[in-house]
Amino acid sequence: MSYYEPLVYLVPPEEEGFILKTVLQKRLMVSRKLLSRIKLTEQGITVNGERQYINIKVKAGDRVEIRMEEEQSEDILPQELPLHILHEDEHLLILAKDAGIIVHPTHGHYVNTIANGVVFHWQQAGITCRFRPVHRLDQETSGVLAIAKTPYVHQQISEQMIQHLVKKEYLAFVWGTVASPSGTINEPIDRDPEQPHVRIVRPDGYAAVTHYEVVKQFEKAALVRIWLETGRTHQIRVHMRHLGHPLLGDKMYLLEQYEEEAAELEATERLHRQALHAFKLGFVHPGTREWTEFNAPLPADLSDLEQWLADKR
Incomplete structure (x- = not known):
């Protein structure tokens, strides 16, 4: 053993x-x-x-x-895929996830996921671990992704998340002129009864708190920094829409008043997903017991978007 x-x-x-x-x-x-x-x-x-x-x-x-027994993800097919590794030690693997890739295999989607690439990477390095992401990022969201190598590490970071001790910060491009330079959105979220795959703000929903700060204001959009107290499905997208500023590239939560601007952006073919990037993740490292932060730079598509918005002033 x-x-x-x-x-x-x-x-x-x-x-x-x-x-x-x-x-x-x-x-x-x-x-x-x-x-x-x-x-x-x-x-x-x-x-x-x-x-x-x-x-x-x-x-x-x-x-x-x-001592914990070594484990491996026998149900995940190893597949050579490009991985942007920010950090790796005996406890954790930290990646900068690209937009458009799913974290874990799902029904009917068994390859071309982060899990396939990580299992292959560990196999090549002679590392025996089970794939355990400590949090999730939507398929179209880019940014920092943490993967635990042992059950203990996964449990330790998960507990920090439950106690709201993990710092998760995002950068998002949103439509419109944001009136307040910073603020907090404290509005409950739940499924839309008419469209179960869509989330909406509703009084009987689950508690959800989002903080934001405007980084740059452009003519018709803004770059905002966002950090969360809760982790509801689509929370940032729903809350920013509720504020009147849906994310660029987000067709699901687009408001009618921004349809013309969204059509103009779509015609440029420079953005093929919602403009959301998880740029910072911080927590107490289970191995060193010290506060640790990891940062993922803005990816090329969002850097290009930022320049395009700046040029339109």
Whole structure:
């Protein structure tokens, strides 16, 4: 049986006499679900090299180690695809995702996804990991994508997301003149009962909070920086439309008042998706326990769009 590199914790003097389970859950932040899984693994939890039950008391200086079995995504076909790797270590793979590519295979779409490319990349590097994206980006959204290499890393970042500790920032090009230089949209979102694949602002929806700041105002559009407190489906697209400023290239949420401008942009054939880019992702790195941020530069199509808008002044 093969294992990932163990997680190691040295018990400090002030934790002398703590129950091992407390150390695992309160210091290493192992979830109850993951802890149950690790307990079933041979040599999953050891103290000073010896397998132990989690109800024992630890001593100062004890070396606590957690081992998880190596896994791989046997249901994902390895496929050589271009990957823009921003960072990789034994815990994480950070990519700059292109627009137009799906993150994970879906029914009827089993190849040409980020997952296929990552599995091939790991196979070539001799790395045994299961494909575990810690968050998702829509097919047409570009930007930073984080992929966990172990269940522990995935759980750690997921918990930070639940507690709203992960920083996710976007750049979006929106139609119109944005009256306020910055603001917050706090409006619930849910499905449109007449079009279930579309989301709308509705009083009985799920809580959704979006913050924005205008970076550049052009003649008929603006570049805005956006950061989220919640992660509802299509949240940025729905909220910006509700504000009266739908995203450029977004046909689903376009307002009638911008149809002429949208048609002019479409005629240039320079933009084939909604103008949304996830440019920054920040969180406490599960391996180093330090705050870490990753940035993806504006892709070529949006840089070209920015120049086109600037030239139209």
